[in-house]
Amino acid sequence: MKFLDEAKVYIRSGDGGAGAVSFRREKFIEFGGPDGGDGGRGGDVWVEAVNGLNTLIDFRFQQHFKAKTGTHGMGRNRTGANGEDVTLKVPVGTQIFEEDNETLIVDMTVEGQRFRIAKGGNGGFGNAHFKTATNQAPDWANPGLEGEDKTVWLRLKLIADAGLVGLPNAGKSTFLASVTRARPKIANYPFTTLHPNLGVATIDEREFILADIPGLIEGAHEGVGIGDRFLGHVERTRVLLHLVSAQEEQVGKAYKTVRHELDAYGGGLEDKPEIVALSQIDVLDEAELKKKAAELKKACGQTPLLLSAITSKGMTDALRALRDVIVAAQGNRSLPEKREKNRRNRDDDGNLEAGLDEEGDD
Numbered sequence: 001m002k003f004l005d006e007a008k009v010y011i012r013s014g015d016g017g018a019g020a021v022s023f024r025r026e027k028f029i030e031f032g033g034p035d036g037g038d039g040g041r042g043g044d045v046w047v048e049a050v051n052g053l054n055t056l057i058d059f060r061f062q063q064h065f066k067a068k069t070g071t072h073g074m075g076r077n078r079t080g081a082n083g084e085d086v087t088l089k090v091p092v093g094t095q096i097f098e099e100d101n102e103t104l105i106v107d108m109t110v111e112g113q114r115f116r117i118a119k120g121g122n123g124g125f126g127n128a129h130f131k132t133a134t135n136q137a138p139d140w141a142n143p144g145l146e147g148e149d150k151t152v153w154l155r156l157k158l159i160a161d162a163g164l165v166g167l168p169n170a171g172k173s174t175f176l177a178s179v180t181r182a183r184p185k186i187a188n189y190p191f192t193t194l195h196p197n198l199g200v201a202t203i204d205e206r207e208f209i210l211a212d213i214p215g216l217i218e219g220a221h222e223g224v225g226i227g228d229r230f231l232g233h234v235e236r237t238r239v240l241l242h243l244v245s246a247q248e249e250q251v252g253k254a255y256k257t258v259r260h261e262l263d264a265y266g267g268g269l270e271d272k273p274e275i276v277a278l279s280q281i282d283v284l285d286e287a288e289l290k291k292k293a294a295e296l297k298k299a300c301g302q303t304p305l306l307l308s309a310i311t312s313k314g315m316t317d318a319l320r321a322l323r324d325v326i327v328a329a330q331g332n333r334s335l336p337e338k339r340e341k342n343r344r345n346r347d348d349d350g351n352l353e354a355g356l357d358e359e360g361d362d
Contacts, residue, residue, distance in 0.1 A: 178312070
């Protein structure tokens with residue numbers, strides 16, 4: 001299945017049904033009066049975050065979504081049926097933007113969260129609605145209101161606990177394959193990874209989600225290589241594992257190159273906790289390893305972890321270091337944030353919702 005993290009779609013909610021103009025005509029009923037029913041409401045367009053999806057590829061094959069029009073009113077005071085709603089099912093972590101691709105409408109961060117992005121038009125009143133003591137035979141009815149139509153952007157930012165960053169061929173995909181059941185493509189050439197990969201790592205009976213993204217090179221924020229757009233998939237992580245390959249001639253320069261791209265991207269990555277590791281150390285002898293470890297320590301300001309996915313050296317320590325930061329971040333969540341999350345997750349009936357009522361009113 002191909003990976004797609006951005007899509008542009010057109011949506012339209014349903015028009016309301018027109019009210020009916022009708023008069024009661026029955027034998028032996030001399031003054032039947034108006035009995036035209038109201039039109040039904042047009043269908044709404046909803047977006048729902050569901051489990052089991054990690055790409056927007058479905059929206060490459062369908063870009064237009066239209067809810068049904070409400071049924072027109074009928075005689076005998078019969079109200080038309082409401083139009084059927086349309087629901088766009090998206091992965092957890094999808095953001096909905098206006099057509100300018102900058103104005104955020106909603107961020108779908110919780111499984112089961114629903115949000116109405118286009119409200120259906122109200123149905124028109126039938127002529128029975130306008131009957132009064134002084135106007136007992138109105139011969140007009142209201143048309144239904146038009147629905148809303150708009151173009152929106154869907155942008156996916158994967159939700160993971162930890163993210164892997166580094167230059168191409170720094171060993172990110174190898175690390176992911178070693179500690180999870182994910183099977184990313186691994187090869188000895190740059191940009192082997194062209195789309196993000198997710199895996200679930202387990203350490204000391206605790207699980208967390210690990211995200212691997214394509215490598216960064218100097219000038220990525222200006223579009224060099226495949227750019228830095230994929231950094232959006234590690235914006236939501238609690239910690240970054242920055243891998244620097246021991247095969248680099250200047251490991252300090254390699255670290256600063258990626259660090260510069262993270263700072264240039266922004267999005268909160270510049271302030272995110274970072275664990276630095278020297279990977280692929282199995283290719284170095286003891287003296288060279290000490291030299292490069294010292295150089296990397298000077299560049300990053302912390303003692304780097306020493307990793308080798310081939311020999312499994314240091315892998316457990318790296319996972320435990322990631323786990324400790326993740327657990328600490330979860331424990332430090334403020335009380336208002338916890339209350340807000342609980343409010344958004346549960347309604348009065350215990351159902352997941354987006355914090356809005358069924359009609360979507362403020």
